[in-house]
Amino acid sequence: MNPVRIVGFAGSLRDRSLNRILLEIVGERVSREARFESIDLFDIPLYNADVEEQGEPDAVVALRSAVREADGVLIATPEYSHGTSGVLKNTLDWLARGDKPRALEGKPVGIMGASPGRFGTRRAQADVRQTLAVLGAYTMVRPWLMVYEAKTRLSADGTRDEALERRLAAFTSSFLSWVERIGAGA
Numbered sequence: 001m002n003p004v005r006i007v008g009f010a011g012s013l014r015d016r017s018l019n020r021i022l023l024e025i026v027g028e029r030v031s032r033e034a035r036f037e038s039i040d041l042f043d044i045p046l047y048n049a050d051v052e053e054q055g056e057p058d059a060v061v062a063l064r065s066a067v068r069e070a071d072g073v074l075i076a077t078p079e080y081s082h083g084t085s086g087v088l089k090n091t092l093d094w095l096a097r098g099d100k101p102r103a104l105e106g107k108p109v110g111i112m113g114a115s116p117g118r119f120g121t122r123r124a125q126a127d128v129r130q131t132l133a134v135l136g137a138y139t140m141v142r143p144w145l146m147v148y149e150a151k152t153r154l155s156a157d158g159t160r161d162e163a164l165e166r167r168l169a170a171f172t173s174s175f176l177s178w179v180e181r182i183g184a185g186a
């Protein structure tokens with residue numbers, strides 16, 4: 001049987017991004033049971049219909065086909081001004097384009113996020129959910145994974161507290177079950 005394929009991206013370009021660290025940590029857990037590929041968004045340009053008409057940039061074509069071929073998508077969102085990042089919204093706008101059915105149509109998606117503050121991207125995640133609903137994605141209903149006070153709880157070498165460990169484990173297994181259920185037409 002072919003392995004389950006998961007792709008993931010984080011809506012931050014920052015080298016020491018908390019959300020890229022979170023994606024790496026959860027991606028490592030996912031890769032114990034599925035094939036996981038993390039996609040960088042550095043080369044995704046700002047959406048511009050003129051650019052689209054002239055021929056889509058390679059990075060957009062590659063991202064869209066990776067999403068199309070995946071069984072599920074993991075998204076880590078930062079929070080900026082009570083919404084998601086421009087980087088992530090722009091990426092979702094590109095994914096809203098292309099041949100129908102759109103790349104995220106019917107796709108199981110897990111959302112998570114990390115922020116230094118006390119709310120851990122709750123508002124950004126609500127924002128992303130709204131956009132994903134329009135794109136026809138099946139966003140995992142629960143659990144939500146909000147890593148608050150992330151500067152002290154996440155680090156590049158993956159150290160974090162025990163309560164967070166348990167939440168990461170619960171999120172990962174729920175996400176993989178969600179992918180399986182949606183893939184089976186549940």
Ligand SMILES: Cc1cc2nc3c(=O)[nH]c(=O)nc-3n(C[C@H](O)[C@H](O)[C@H](O)COP(=O)(O)O)c2cc1C
Pocket residue numbers: 011012013014016017018019020078079080081082083114115116117118119120121
């Ligand atoms: C312009 C700006 C607005 C921000 N607004 C929020 C916010 O509304 N809520 C929040 O929790 N953090 C906010 N932050 C802090 C970010 O969550 C923080 O910079 C975070 O580390 C960004 O994600 P990253 O580490 O993945 O790059 C804001 C940061 C900036 C620069």
